[in-house]
Amino acid sequence: MNLYPRMALQNIKKNYRFFVPRILTQAGLLGCYYIVYTLYKDERLRSVYGGQYLPFFMAIGIGVTVLLAVILMLYTNSFLMKQRTRELGLYNVLGLEKRHVGKILFFESAISSVTGIILGTIFGMLFYKLSTLFICKLLNVDSILGFYYLKSKTIISTILFFVAIDVFTYTINLINLARMKPVELMASAHTGEKEPKVKWILLIIGTITLAAGYYLALATKNPIRALPIFFLAVILVMIGTYFLFVTGTIFVLKRLKSNNNYYYNKKHMTAVSGLLYRMKQNAVGLASICILSTGVLVAVSTTVSLYTGMEDMLSSKYQQELYVRALYQDVNENYVNIPSDVVIKSVEKSAAENDVKIEKIINQRFLDIVYKYENGKFTYEYTPGNFSGLADILFLTQDAYKENCGEELNLKKGQVAFCSINVGDAKLFNEKTLKLGDQEFDIVKTLNFFPISMDTISFMTCFGVVVPDEETINNIYEIQKAAYGEHADEFTERVAVKYADRHLASDKGNAITKTISSELHKYIYAQSDFEEGKIIYIRADSLWETSDTFYGMYGTFLFLGILLGLVFLFATTLIIYYKQISEGYEDRKRFQIMEKIGMSQVEVKGSIRNQILLVFFLPLLVAGIHICFAFPLLTRLLNLLLLPKVSLFVLCTCITFFIFATVYIVIYSITAKTYYKIVH
Amino acid sequence: MTILDVKDLKKTYTGRFGGNQVQALKGVTFSVEEGEYVAIMGESGSGKTTLLNILAALDKATAGSVMLDQKNLAEIKDKELASFRRENLGFVFQEFNLLDTFTLKDNILLPLVLSGKSVAEMNERLEPIAQSLGIADILNKYPYEVSGGQKQRAAAARALITNPKLILADEPTGALDSQSSSDLLRVFEKMNQAGQTILMVTHSTDAASHANRVLFIRDGVVFHQIYRGESSNEELYQKISDTLTMLRKGEAK
Numbered sequence: 001m002n003l004y005p006r007m008a009l010q011n012i013k014k015n016y017r018f019f020v021p022r023i024l025t026q027a028g029l030l031g032c033y034y035i036v037y038t039l040y041k042d043e044r045l046r047s048v049y050g051g052q053y054l055p056f057f058m059a060i061g062i063g064v065t066v067l068l069a070v071i072l073m074l075y076t077n078s079f080l081m082k083q084r085t086r087e088l089g090l091y092n093v094l095g096l097e098k099r100h101v102g103k104i105l106f107f108e109s110a111i112s113s114v115t116g117i118i119l120g121t122i123f124g125m126l127f128y129k130l131s132t133l134f135i136c137k138l139l140n141v142d143s144i145l146g147f148y149y150l151k152s153k154t155i156i157s158t159i160l161f162f163v164a165i166d167v168f169t170y171t172i173n174l175i176n177l178a179r180m181k182p183v184e185l186m187a188s189a190h191t192g193e194k195e196p197k198v199k200w201i202l203l204i205i206g207t208i209t210l211a212a213g214y215y216l217a218l219a220t221k222n223p224i225r226a227l228p229i230f231f232l233a234v235i236l237v238m239i240g241t242y243f244l245f246v247t248g249t250i251f252v253l254k255r256l257k258s259n260n261n262y263y264y265n266k267k268h269m270t271a272v273s274g275l276l277y278r279m280k281q282n283a284v285g286l287a288s289i290c291i292l293s294t295g296v297l298v299a300v301s302t303t304v305s306l307y308t309g310m311e312d313m314l315s316s317k318y319q320q321e322l323y324v325r326a327l328y329q330d331v332n333e334n335y336v337n338i339p340s341d342v343v344i345k346s347v348e349k350s351a352a353e354n355d356v357k358i359e360k361i362i363n364q365r366f367l368d369i370v371y372k373y374e375n376g377k378f379t380y381e382y383t384p385g386n387f388s389g390l391a392d393i394l395f396l397t398q399d400a401y402k403e404n405c406g407e408e409l410n411l412k413k414g415q416v417a418f419c420s421i422n423v424g425d426a427k428l429f430n431e432k433t434l435k436l437g438d439q440e441f442d443i444v445k446t447l448n449f450f451p452i453s454m455d456t457i458s459f460m461t462c463f464g465v466v467v468p469d470e471e472t473i474n475n476i477y478e479i480q481k482a483a484y485g486e487h488a489d490e491f492t493e494r495v496a497v498k499y500a501d502r503h504l505a506s507d508k509g510n511a512i513t514k515t516i517s518s519e520l521h522k523y524i525y526a527q528s529d530f531e532e533g534k535i536i537y538i539r540a541d542s543l544w545e546t547s548d549t550f551y552g553m554y555g556t557f558l559f560l561g562i563l564l565g566l567v568f569l570f571a572t573t574l575i576i577y578y579k580q581i582s583e584g585y586e587d588r589k590r591f592q593i594m595e596k597i598g599m600s601q602v603e604v605k606g607s608i609r610n611q612i613l614l615v616f617f618l619p620l621l622v623a624g625i626h627i628c629f630a631f632p633l634l635t636r637l638l639n640l641l642l643l644p645k646v647s648l649f650v651l652c653t654c655i656t657f658f659i660f661a662t663v664y665i666v667i668y669s670i671t672a673k674t675y676y677k678i679v680h
Numbered sequence: 681m682t683i684l685d686v687k688d689l690k691k692t693y694t695g696r697f698g699g700n701q702v703q704a705l706k707g708v709t710f711s712v713e714e715g716e717y718v719a720i721m722g723e724s725g726s727g728k729t730t731l732l733n734i735l736a737a738l739d740k741a742t743a744g745s746v747m748l749d750q751k752n753l754a755e756i757k758d759k760e761l762a763s764f765r766r767e768n769l770g771f772v773f774q775e776f777n778l779l780d781t782f783t784l785k786d787n788i789l790l791p792l793v794l795s796g797k798s799v800a801e802m803n804e805r806l807e808p809i810a811q812s813l814g815i816a817d818i819l820n821k822y823p824y825e826v827s828g829g830q831k832q833r834a835a836a837a838r839a840l841i842t843n844p845k846l847i848l849a850d851e852p853t854g855a856l857d858s859q860s861s862s863d864l865l866r867v868f869e870k871m872n873q874a875g876q877t878i879l880m881v882t883h884s885t886d887a888a889s890h891a892n893r894v895l896f897i898r899d900g901v902v903f904h905q906i907y908r909g910e911s912s913n914e915e916l917y918q919k920i921s922d923t924l925t926m927l928r929k930g931e932a933k
Contacts, residue, residue, distance in 0.1 A: 195822065260799045265796075266793055266794050273781045273782055274781060276781065590781070593777045596771060596773070597790065598762055598791055598794060599766075600762030601762075603794070
């Protein structure tokens with residue numbers, strides 16, 4: 001074998017502690033990239049119900065993986081080269097010219113890169129099949145057999161991308177090599193470092209940005225504005241985290257050090273001074289771990305709770321499986337509801353055509369009004385675009401109530417029955433009287449169940465009220481019409497259909513809605529007061545269609561969340577590992593000295609443990625704090641994405657945090673072993 | 681009073697697979713009285729580092745005994761070993777072994793901190809030592825900011841601060857230039873005159889010539905010793921180099 005490849009191979013063996021993670025990083029990232037990229041390209045998945053969201057979400061996935069791949073590969077490379085500068089300097093001193101060293105580096109990169117790419121490709125292809133099965137499960141569709149998808153194009157472009165990264169890092173190494181002065185390199189390891197200084201400007205900026213980020217997260221009440229504010233808060237908190245890790249930790253440690261009685265103590269002295277230096281070198285890495293961890297936690301907990309909350313949301317909205325609303329504008333521009341018997345006829349026809357049994361058809365007529373809800377009082381003060389402090393009330397007459405659920409309420413004039421449908425963050429309504437503007441009603445009954453759900457899926461606080469008669473409901477209608485003018489709500493008239501089989505197959509369901517829609521169109525075109533160009537509103541809102549959309553969207557979203565969670569976790573592991581071994585080499589000498597001047601092994605080990613524990617669990621702790629502060633804002637965002645239940649989100653977040661912390665501890669204890677091995 | 685009593689000390693190193701036995705010490709016997717300043721000389725490979733490691737309780741002897749202040753080192757439990765060393769022995773190393781994350785002051789105070797002394801007591805002890813070693817005004821500097829001689833004086837201060845029964849110095853002048861070396865040796869003399877017992881391992885004739893007594897080790901045994909008696913440093917220097925020449929000739933035989 002030629003000299004250079006042989007030397008390269010020997011170097012890889014000798015420095016296996018650095019090269020093995022590098023190869024694994026490349027393999028892992030390549031595998032993930034391959035999976036995301038192929039999912040993006042796989043046209044067979046798009047044709048699955050809900051699969052149309054895949055390209056969009058996978059494009060996000062590709063973006064994040066590309067970014068992480070470039071950053072992590074550069075990080076591992078720079079780490080590898082830093083640890084080996086002395087070795088490379090030695091080559092120079094021993095008489096190898098820089099071009100020879102360059103050749104050795106080339107073979108090193110080539111060998112580790114080829115190994116990584118081969119491993120990664122195998123890993124990617126194996127797990128692609130698993131991913132597709134998982135996605136089908138999440139999308140709630142039967143998995144398609146023969147799901148192997150091998151396209152030389154995707155494989156080649158994946159490999160080319162990673163080769164390009166390697167060529168780039170190799171070029172950087174060559175440039176660094178050209179700049180190297182061997183004598184300086186050999187000497188550099190001996191010079192001491194200055195004690196870090198507190199950078200006051202960074203400390204102040206960091207504190208302000210973090211506080212601002214937290215404040216935004218806590219103070220934003222309006223869910224519509226939550227999304228842009230969320231991103232702003234994320235950026236602020238990221239800046240704050242970096243700055244405070246870099247300088248805040250040093251500030252605290254310096255304060256501790258200046259307290260003589262605290263500092264000159266067996267337990268504190270070595271830890272505090274050791275940490276001061278550790279923080280100086282590791283602050284950026286630790287801040288990155290912290291932010292990545294927060295990312296994992298947010299991505300996984302939100303997507304999991306959205307996905308698990310979906311069934312709840314569907315069942316609360318769809319008490320029946322199908323709602324048909326149909327109206328049109330006549331020649332005088334008045335809205336005309338299509339008579340319910342016409343609608344019912346179309347529903348029955350579609351059921352017969354598709355061989356589906358109907359259990360019950362109900363005519364629903366109700367009023368849905370938006371109020372400003374404050375101090376237990378509802379007022380007519382809503383302006384479009386402003387969403388804070390609002391509540392929705394659904395009004396139903398007691399006759400309609402009886403028709404829907406068969407129960408007689410026997411309400412008298414001035415009495416109502418009240419139901420809290422979706423309270424969310426708003427205060428529970430516990431009053432004895434219902435105040436609507438200037439009107440007052442006695443609440444004589446509190447209902448646990450309301451037979452009507454809103455026509456649209458909404459995150460708004462929502463109540464239901466049953467009034468005694470038509471006169472009362474019309475009266476309320478007139479009052480709100482006077483108050484809101486052109487924004488006033490009309491009565492909602494719809495036909496609700498309950499089928500014998502709640503979960504219809506998607507194609508059957510779609511055929512049903514299609515028939516209904518075309519029947520109703522036919523009816524409208526036949527009317528004498530309708531003319532071309534006027535508005536037609538026909539909505540057949542079905543459980544099956546919404547559930548397909550939701551499973552498609554949230555299923556892909558969840559998949560992306562889990563995938564990114566894994567990639568982030570991977571990045572976190574890598575950074576922790578490299579931190580541990582680089583620290584190990586640096587601390588080795590320090591602890592040898594301490595043992596020589598009379599520190600026992602137990603004391604040395606204890607001091608090491610305290611420092612490492614703090615260093616590695618600080619990011620996890622801070623990530624936990626970030627999550628706590630992000631919680632209210634995330635809840636509002638999830639409300640916007642139609643997850644009303646806070647308790648579910650709390651549970652998902654706690655479970656995610658618990659699992660993540662466990663994985664973190666496992667990673668930590670494995671890498672800590674390597675650390676102890678190096679130190680002793 | 682005898683501070684250190686070494687009797688028939690043997691140390692055998694065994695190769696990794698049981699074979700290849702090397703006898704580093706073949707039976708070393710000597711004692712050090714309180715207030716003595718003893719130098720141990722020997723070529724590389726003579727066994728002096730092994731001897732020092734055993735005296736410092738960093739290594740265990742195969743046979744024989746070491747009594748420090750009437751206490752047998754071999755009988756001290758592992759748990760108590762670190763604190764025993766801290767309280768009874770002071771160390772000065774060739775490579776200084778100062779922690780670069782500590783100021784000189786913190787380096788010097790570290791043994792006291794480990795023994796759990798109060799801040800007031802630490803400062804009380806630090807002051808006179810720093811004054812006499814001439815490092816009082818650089819106490820707040822870091823090791824990398826001061827010269828080699830200053831570092832070694834700080835290391836000496838660290839060894840002294842616990843009032844140890846015995847100071848063990850391993851080639852203390854090995855990494856110093858000649859001016860710093862003679863400064864340090866004067867410091868050692870001053871320490872000794874103040875009553876401190878010192879045992880120094882060296883192969884520098886100059887360094888050894890400051891001691892009261894010089895032991896020569898060769899091939900794992902004490903081969904010879906010279907007492908200063910009434911001679912000056914220069915006369916002792918001459919005696920030592922004569923002995924070394926004789927040792928080398930003996931080797932050639």
